[in-house]
Amino acid sequence: MDNQGVLGIFSYIDVTINAVRKLKKEGFKNLRVFSPAPNHEIEHVMDEPESIVRFFTMFGAMLGAACGVGFTVLTSTDWPIQVSAKPIVSIPPYTVIIFELTILIGALSTLLGLLINSRLRKNAPKSMYDPRFSVDKFGIMVTCGRDNVKKVEEILNSQGAEEIKVDGI
Amino acid sequence: MRKRIKLLSVSVLTLVIFSGFYFFDNAESSSKGPAQPVRFSHRIHATDDQIPCEYCHSFVDVSPIPGIPSLKKCMGCHQHIVGRDVDYDFDGTTINIKSEIAKVRGYWERKEPIPWIKVNSMPGYVHFTHKRHIQRGFQCAQCHGDVASMNQVYPAERLNMGFCITCHTENAKDHEELAHLKDCLTCHY
């Protein structure tokens, strides 16, 4: 396919941010920014849509609660065994179970949400990743048409990228 | 992608483990029964000779234990019945009827009980009474299978708690009896 990936490596956050701004102005939308730690400025400048992990969380929690209710009530009515003078279905003790299941399934589906979401988009290829990103370097990966590669390289250079890698995706 | 597969497989695994308990708990009942010291054929006695079960298992309606016939009872008939000297296909193995009966007479002469091997075993710690079930009008076959058609007797049902409870639940006349029939202390004490 004809899409090319161009990676610029930076040492400073502010420089990176400016580069992103510039690229955006030039009309390159398909950007990916690497950073050693989560960073508000990057989030701000990229302004991606709000993460949908929260829906996983919510539905997981609801599912959990439902399981809790169903589980406790159904099992105790399946074979009603009298203990003490308590009713067969007595809600107060069951709330504990319901609560715990809410949390359990809620948390698990959040994990699921995280794993699914952060992999929904194709991640950068090996060649487009630099180990220093996990140390102290920042990176911008621009995906663009073969004819735009030169332009992107110029922008990155002008914005003070220390290294530039180009590779077919 | 790889991750999602991993996740899936993990959840499947857990499912398998849990349902494992389930299957472990109702493993299939072993089909062919144990080989008895004397190749006693229930088919010959119950079907061909039309002897009712209660004739030999005579305590079944008065005692929790149905009773295994005493050697004396066997000899009651086999004093006279020596058995035809013919081969008989006993579930694959060919036996000679006369020689099998001779074994019984041998035990009798030695005044030695026949060490039968128990076929239908209850799980431990349950007090089952044949008497009540027979008096309630259940047929032997309902738990023991069609023994009359078996040569070598084998357990037709796995007599586990699920088996009992299902039957108890189905046969309860009213709610009160159901409560009694599903009361632990009815069988466990």
Added chain:
Amino acid sequence: MSEQTSLTYAKVNEDVIRMLDKPTVKWLALFIPTLGIVGFGLFCFLYQVYTGLGVAGYRHPVFWGVYITDFVFWVGIAHSGTLISAILFLFRASFRISIYRIAEGMTVFAVLTAGLFPIIHLGRPWFFYWLFPYPNQRELWVNFKSPLLWDVFAVSTYLTVSSVFFFVGMIPDIAAIRDKVTEVPRKILYSILSLGWKGSNWEWLHYTRAYLYFAAFATPLVLSVHSVVSWDFAMADLPGWHTTIFAPYFVAGAIFSGLGMVISLTVPIRKIFHLEKYITLDNYDGMAKMIILTSMIVGYAYGTEFFMAWYSGSPYEWGQFYYRATGEYALFYWIMVACNVLIPIPLWFKSVRRNIKALFIISIFINIGMWFERFNIIVISLSRGFDPAAWGVYKPSWVELGITAGSFAWFFMFFLLFIKTLPSVSIAEMKEFLPVPRKEANHHG
């Protein structure tokens, strides 16, 4: 935080990952004996299973003893981990950053340890799975009205959630290690564990949100779990158990003991791995303040129990608490009061709070005191029930002590493995906290 300004992104990686270098002789000298003690504990357990629970010191009417004490103790230890990592995260308390990873590890391992005891103390441990609601041919289910079943759910949930929390928090750091290490086996290991983390903005986006929700879940969970544990006792009608203050009382106690354990663990690590720059005096100061708070809550609870026992006018309640302070177990009772209420008092002074040695010693006493608190609540209450004819005194046997020792070793075994294989300080969060490298220094944050 003054000391930390001297740190740079690169330095953080370097320092943290250095901790994962080849095990030193010192480390082995700790690890091998630990394994030995675990083995002994295992032997004790097998001996108990084979011979019968009688080898423990139980005697009518005291049917719970050291094992349940250990269970509650370890669950308690677990708590401050989640507290530090989750609750303080929500409150954005800065002093948590450098220690929360260790605290979280402690949580997971403590729950792993605690989870053993309900099984160890069973009369027929080989049937432990009957406590789980699984479909079976008997058509029998479990009794959801039993606090023990609440335990099963609470503890297993707690273990799951806290491990997930623990692991997710580490993904970016593991990625960092992956990028650093060269030897093939480790490389592969960390590559798998890092789940291909690259630190792209897209990953960070979901990651930070998910982490927030985990924290949001963990917070009520940590409060619920120890409440549930406390209800094992509060739901019973036994004098000394049957009281409404148990839930808050236990939670406070748990955090109290947990912080004690965190200090006892971090102090040596800080020393050995020269993490003074990371785990700073300010961190300890913050924890010490929380210890003061929780110690006061616990002390208040002790007082309340006595007041209510007297004020209720119930001969059973009063008999129980009078006995606690004066009976065969009085020594244990006063050890508890001393360790949990009196010894922490010096922490009111800043100089003490910032004195590592003093902190360490106090923290050790706190651990001891809290163990005895659980012992007293469980054993003394049981030994003096309603019926005077059924009063009896319980003494632990060597088997119980052996298994207890084993449980400590089991806990430290995991911990030692942890500090050698996983980042004990969160690299990413440290960086989040450090000034981001900039060209124009005057640029706003």
Added chain:
Amino acid sequence: MSQEKKGGLKRRDFLKIIGVAGGTAAVTGACSPPVEQIIPYVIPPEGIIPGVPNWYASTCRECPAGCGIVVKNREGRAIKVEGNPKNPINAGGSCALGQAMLQGLYNPDRIRSPLIKNDTGRMQPAGWENAETALVEKLQEAMQKGSGSNIVFLSGHTPGSMGNLIDEWMTAIGGRHLSYETYAFEPLTEANRIVFGIDKIPTYNIDKTKYLLSFGADFLETWVSPTLYTRQFSEMHSYKDKSMGKFVYIDPRASLTGVNADEWVSIKPGTEAILALGIASAIVSGGMSANGAGPFGGLLSRYTPDKVSSMTDVPEETIKEIAREFSSMQPSLAIGGGVATTTTKATETLVAVNILNYVAGNIGQTIDFGNTLTLSDVSSFDDISSLVESMSNGEVDVLFVYNVNPAFTLPKSMGFEDAIDKVPFVVSFSSFMDETTEKANLVMPDNTTLESWGDFIPNESVHGLIQPVMTPIFNTKSTGDVIISVTGQLKGFENTFSQKDFYDYLRNAWKEVWTSSTGGGDFDSFWDKALEDGGIYKTTSPVPVSVSGDLSGVEFSEPEFQGDGDFYFMAYPSYRYYDGRGANKPWLQELPDALTTGVWDSWVEINTETAEKLGIKLGDYVRIESPQGAIETQAYVYPGMRPDTVAVMIGEGHTSYGRYAKDRGVNPITILPVAKDALSGGFAWFTTKVNISKTGKYTPFVQTQYTTSEEDRPMVGTVALSSLVSGELEQEHGEHEEPDFYPPVKHSSQYRWGMAIDLQKCTGCGACITACYAENNIPFVGKELVAKRRDMAWLRIERYFEKTDNKAGFDTRFLPMLCQQCGNAPCEPVCPVFATYHNPEGLNGMVYNRCVGTRYCSNNCTYKVRKFNWFSYKFPEPLNWQLNPDVTVRDKGVMEKCTFCIQRINYAKDQAKDNGRKVLDGELQTACQQTCASGAIEFGNLLDEESKVSKLSHDERGYKVLQSINTQPSITYLKKVKWDKA
């Protein structure tokens, strides 16, 4: 039923039958059962249906009382002994000893075949042929010498065919038959001879009395006929229709009987006679006597209350009060002659008691000479001591020992052991290797009572039959058969006995009984009827007695005590071990003593103040020194002792007698002097003074209850008689429904099981505990585990000594505590696996095989009645044959507890179903209720308005223990009634 009928199956057969009785399988973790064999009978015994119990009536021989028993038999194994309701002596009740008979039968230490002592002095197993020929030889020799009295047969009290057989045999071959009982009550006989001219022991009608005065007669424990008198006492002492009898006990020690009294009067040892006369004279002088002083006026005038008071340490007003009540509350009764008060002046004491009874006009009213006991026929102690003499003089060549253990029950100083060594040939018929049997040259083990034929005549009205309830377990032979076959082998005596065996002999004997009693009908039906009823029972009519005023030779003075010690030494008979014969039965060893709750050992009881003075604490070892020797044992500090008296229980301290009895505790008889009651010549037990000193050794005193106070908790309810009579209680009693957060539980419409326990009737004897052990396969655990409070008893009797203002200064209260089957049980909701739950009939179910052993239920149990299986307890062969196949044997790791004998409930319901009816009231009894001689326990269906239990559960005295916890128990306790007015 003839022998074949209920015999038939050989031991090996029924060992295998046990395989069929799979119900007894233990709860273990096993998943798949191993290959199990079914062994059918070769020839089926008639009358035995596998799985269906048979009951055989017989007679108990654990003491001379001769209670009737019925024995439950399953697949040829005797599994439970119960009192025979038809027998007028015990009327269905039984004591702990009776319950424990089975552990005699199945005792692992039984002698399993004849033993012959070889030259090296070791016992060698032998066949019966050799044993009998050996005996025949020796007998021939001895008879050659023919000195007439060189052959002696020493037996226990055996009135009936066996006794006759022995007599006949001895007269035939020129020997002597002596019958020896440890507790022969000779003074009683003698006193009656002196006063009434009848040398017999009468039957006392305690049940008919309003006021009972006992001078050391421990009639609830060992005195004459404990079970009979327990029942009578409960009759007289229970509260009904607004009245209740009063019981005063006079003894230096508050025995179990003493603590059941409304007043315990501590008296100077040996001065009972003087007190009795004092009371009598007070009655006379107070003009309260029914028939005046009669011939005793002169005598009585010498015993003015003040004088008596100074001699007896009993306050004058107490004497007067007793006199007043004794004469006013008619009919009254005074009894005496307990072993522990048998001084050298025992007869005088009982004469005085008789005088007291005469003065109060009780003769013929509450004392029945129509139904006298055969116990007075035993040989006198003089005969026994002369026997010992002649033995040591080598005048005895052959000595037979049958059902007695003199080496243990006679004082060392009497020298029986040395004497028996001088006898060239000693034959023992004992089933156990006891102290005497160890000395034997030939042991011919008898069948135990439960394996043999025989009969027993305890008194005029009862002629009890003994039949084997199972085939002999070991290679033992009925002594009757031995005698008959041996005689047949003696030259010249081949035809002495025409009968072929003892069974034959017995039937012949009963032919006479038949003709004498009924005559009519044919013998076999008479015989079968007798077997069914356990004997024949006549009604006797009281014979009028006249009092002779001639008291020549009787002079009332204080007995002299030997030894220069500071403490009177009392060796009292144990209601658990009797004279020591019970000590080899684990059930009795583990049955907590009612007063001390001590087990598996003996102890010395010391008064509280005395102990303080000497610095002796509970558990300290104390050395007790008499001129005849010394014993060391643990101290039990007890307020119910006179400060100048110490007491040790008889029964422990065996040097032999099997693994359970050997080297356990001390035998106080060893330090007693050989003293005789001057007039009767009977052995005087209470004649020595001892010194006691701390040894410095201390071990914790092993008991099952470590507290003595109720700690201000409403455990044992008590109520003053006055408030009952006045009806106060009735007003305040009114039952009211507790409001509940939850809707009421749906129960079965058929049954709701409940129990009622009358604390006024309970004497604390503990027979119920042993019955529970027997019925429910409860393992005994031994002293070491009891020390860890791991005894497995489902039913315990709590005892409390509460400070009160009565004469004793304390009030003893017993509380039988078992699972209360709570309607709102704390144990149930906390079990994670439903192993314990509430069943439709109101029971608190316990499903052993579902239990995983979290033990939460016990922690939450308000009454702490749940027991946990810390180990897998073993029943050494053949004790395991006693196990009840209807009850699961629990294995390690599970909780267990009382379920109101659920197996009996289910059996009764099963029987009722067969007859298409509901279970009738009284048809179903729990094991504890069945055995309770005082009828303190009532059990039944609460839904049946007419049932005894539901009536009692609404009784004004009814209350629930720890009601305020709102556990809603199914057991209603009836408050103990306190006398607060004469």
